[in-house]
Amino acid sequence: MPIVVDIDVMLARRKMSVGELADRVGITPANLAVLKNGRAKAVRFSTLAALCEVLTCQPGDLLRWEAEDAEGAVGAEDAAGAGETVGAPGE
Numbered sequence: 001m002p003i004v005v006d007i008d009v010m011l012a013r014r015k016m017s018v019g020e021l022a023d024r025v026g027i028t029p030a031n032l033a034v035l036k037n038g039r040a041k042a043v044r045f046s047t048l049a050a051l052c053e054v055l056t057c058q059p060g061d062l063l064r065w066e067a068e069d070a071e072g073a074v075g076a077e078d079a080a081g082a083g084e085t086v087g088a089p090g091e
Contacts, residue, residue, distance in 0.1 A: 002065055002066050002067060002068045003038075003065055003066075004063070004064050004065075004066055005037075006061065006062055006064060007032075007035065007036045007051070007062055008036060009061075010055045010062060011055075016055075018033065021054060025047065025054055026050060027047060027086065027087070034086055035047075042086070043086045044086070046087065047087045048063075
């Protein structure tokens, strides 16, 4: 996927654990891991805003775009719209 998630970088800069970030943002550690490891297909703006607030950063500090290979065709999972959306409970 051409969007790369750099939450690990910000966690290291802030000397914060994944569990602490999840608690302060209001999402489960499992959902944060999905986002952190690049497996999420979407993220709610409210979750992104909460991450930025807690980490005192801008969205561009957490997300960046990288060009895909010329051979990087859309996979069956992407075409079917499968994947997980990460957000706070109840949204």
